[in-house]
Amino acid sequence: MTRREYTLRDIHMALDGEMPAEDREAFEVWLAANPDMKAMSTRFAADRARLQNVLASVLKEPVPERLTEVVTEDQPRTTRTSWLPAWRSAAAAAVIFAAGVAGGYLAGAGGLRTQAEAKEELVENAIGAYVTYAADQGHTVEVGGTDRPYLEGWLSKRTGLKLVAPDLKSEGFELLGGRLLPGGQSPAALLVYKDQKGAQISIYMIAKGDAKAKGTYTAKTGGPTAIYWLDKNYGCAIVGSLPEQRLAEVAKTAWKQLVEAVPG
Template identity: 30%
Template structure:
């Protein structure tokens, strides 16, 4: 096989796999530094938050880690072989490391195109069939599947957002409380529904500000509060496929998140407080945002 054939072979493999264009060089460098534990703590935390919402980047990080582990295992095996050999045999010990060259026969382009078209047709047929069957087989689950998320997944996004931004000192929010009117108008426009910021003054918490975040199926908003002791709470808001859902609890380490839905909007209050205290605040916030006592 000559160089031209090898080049066509690589092109054929790329077509069969349906690879997307490579990400920017800076993005690859950052992911590599993340795998090698070379990122500053703030950058690492921000990238961890991004990986939760970017399956492609998360898959690339997993591939980098697997590649790193394989290379380390190969090098360790070669070093062990070198230690067992005499000084004159060290080059031969490293040469003994296995290497495999796999040559695949190249299929004609019309064959590859036909296979690809067949898979597209099969995928389209399955999508149509599932769309028709899911509401009949599981009517209670269908709205959640259409939205692409469950209430618990919504709560976990809120918990991750709290874990990422609540420790931040210099940039905890995008828009501060001094511009509360602008903050509420901006986030209401992005979420497509009028929002309001409940007051937590009676619990000793003042509004710090808020930011725009990615949600399960669209944009989400996060409002941050802080008390005199420096403790913080966050209220995470986003669209929900559920008309009305009861207040429930998600635990993660020393963090607690109470979440619910009202009028197809999901809400999640996260904080480090004990469950009874945070639950009391969550029920108060639920009522302030239109929730009914039946949800409690």
């Protein structure tokens, strides 16, 4: 039996049926001995099954040639809207996110996107998470926002970041809660907020190497807007369907609180 320390990548490989048969028994032993990882594997499997069920008919459609070119990096990216697929609708973002969760589509399956830029991956996943969860009134969060200290501690422990749930009451938004998401090499955290009119925004956060960037992305064809930052080994994207100026105001309030919590 192969004995080694396993990682999140191995969890995804096991769920995708890509783990070598000789590793499977030792992996199951490791999983049983690590309750947090076992719980994460269970959540990933449940999310994968739900996404596959909801998006089954769409996932069977052929991948557009334009998207394939972006994924394989055959085309140069020279403008703000050229480095991200120009999704025709918010549903397309959910498909991309679901494919990443369900089949490793954006995680490098078959050698694709092995050199993806950090900002591309951040915004793609943040918009996908918003469309998949923030817009899902029935399954928006895993942990409610009534106990903010517990929520912050839970997400911080699992992402390896010092995270806070920004207080956005001054902007008219109440915290609904958060959830943990697969994010490639490390888990990502998602916080969801809602105003009195029912509009929802999300804050997607993940450890992201030493990349440094910031900006705003809105697809030419519409859909949610993402305002993002990469700095101090930290990636954050605030996503919503508010007017861009209004979202920028909310994002500024949130970012000030978020960055103050990041050490150094």
